[in-house]
Amino acid sequence: MLARAVAQDQVGHAYLFLGASCSGKSTAAKIFAAAMNCERQPAAAPQHLNTPTPQHPNTSTSVADWRLLPCGECESCRRIAAGTHPEVLEVRPESKGGQNISVDQSREIRRNAALRPKMGKRRLFLIPNAEAFNEESANALLKTLEEPSPFVTLILCAPNPSQVLPTIRSRCQIVRFGLASSEEIAEALTSRGTTPEIARELARACGGRPGLALSWAQTPSVLQARRRVLDLFAQVVAAGEKASRDPALGVLSLRLAEQMRGLVVSEKGEEDGPARPAKVLHSENLEIGLGYLRDLLLLCERADPLLAQNQDRLPELAGLASRTSAAWVLEQIESVREAQQLLDRNVAPQVVLERMFWALLRGRLPVAGRLYEGALL
Numbered sequence: 001m002l003a004r005a006v007a008q009d010q011v012g013h014a015y016l017f018l019g020a021s022c023s024g025k026s027t028a029a030k031i032f033a034a035a036m037n038c039e040r041q042p043a044a045a046p047q048h049l050n051t052p053t054p055q056h057p058n059t060s061t062s063v064a065d066w067r068l069l070p071c072g073e074c075e076s077c078r079r080i081a082a083g084t085h086p087e088v089l090e091v092r093p094e095s096k097g098g099q100n101i102s103v104d105q106s107r108e109i110r111r112n113a114a115l116r117p118k119m120g121k122r123r124l125f126l127i128p129n130a131e132a133f134n135e136e137s138a139n140a141l142l143k144t145l146e147e148p149s150p151f152v153t154l155i156l157c158a159p160n161p162s163q164v165l166p167t168i169r170s171r172c173q174i175v176r177f178g179l180a181s182s183e184e185i186a187e188a189l190t191s192r193g194t195t196p197e198i199a200r201e202l203a204r205a206c207g208g209r210p211g212l213a214l215s216w217a218q219t220p221s222v223l224q225a226r227r228r229v230l231d232l233f234a235q236v237v238a239a240g241e242k243a244s245r246d247p248a249l250g251v252l253s254l255r256l257a258e259q260m261r262g263l264v265v266s267e268k269g270e271e272d273g274p275a276r277p278a279k280v281l282h283s284e285n286l287e288i289g290l291g292y293l294r295d296l297l298l299l300c301e302r303a304d305p306l307l308a309q310n311q312d313r314l315p316e317l318a319g320l321a322s323r324t325s326a327a328w329v330l331e332q333i334e335s336v337r338e339a340q341q342l343l344d345r346n347v348a349p350q351v352v353l354e355r356m357f358w359a360l361l362r363g364r365l366p367v368a369g370r371l372y373e374g375a376l377l
């Protein structure tokens, strides 16, 4: 659909890309932006007809036959890839500690959207967190969405439609990003040099999100870390909702927190590549744990097991699901999300993890205001 719009010079003025995190929204937005501004033609073309597309095996002339083909070599393409193109502006939430897109940011988009591009054909605004608009900043953007300049395109991204204000949603063309099959992901990984065995494991573990698999493939130790994180969460779930009054769980919670913290320390020690901040590694580990709990919730609710992210842990998850309730799992998910928020606010990982495992095993603690202020740095 996007490729055909480029080829036929009918690019819309606002798109909303919807899909899970790491499902390819931002990557697609960049390729789309590059194709629109590529200095060489054609930037989009029908795909070779002999190559069947897995999602549309029976449609021979569908939109799936088109591909975005920016050259990747011209100055425009190179600048977009490097994030330095003057007409491709990324707007990230700036107010409320990176939670919200502010009214000022919306006004700045409006001002910039009125100016003609100096380089290339179109001025683009990439907004990776469309869920970060509040009523006021959304209202400040409406004029831009309603009466756009002919040379402007906005690409907004969000995990799901309910998180985007209806005023914005209704003025965008919706593009949905599904999850990729593990075969496709494994194939993509091997074509980039990952060994088939590791590619298969990554593909099974990433829950259909190619971005996650690609980033994990850069860090060989991540699969091992993932296994350990999942083991820790399996222990928490196995300890279960009934055990919450056992005083020994306090000791266990500290031990689990220490083990989880140790994963990041050892990963940072082993890695040869550029060191990533401990906060990011901790946050990824929490995301892995969250995925495990979501799978458990799916199974508690008797959803299709194929929807689970952690396909390789299904038998274990099914066993645990038969002994827990959805309400309890939801409570656990809330505790992990709270831990993620505290990490985002730069609370020390040790404090965050101890607090989280305590909450997971013994029930949640009230949130101390000063914890959010970062007083426990």
Ligand SMILES: [Zn+2]
Residues within 6 Å of the ligand: 037, 038, 039, 040, 070, 071, 072, 073, 074, 075, 076, 077, 078
């Ligand atoms: Zn190009």
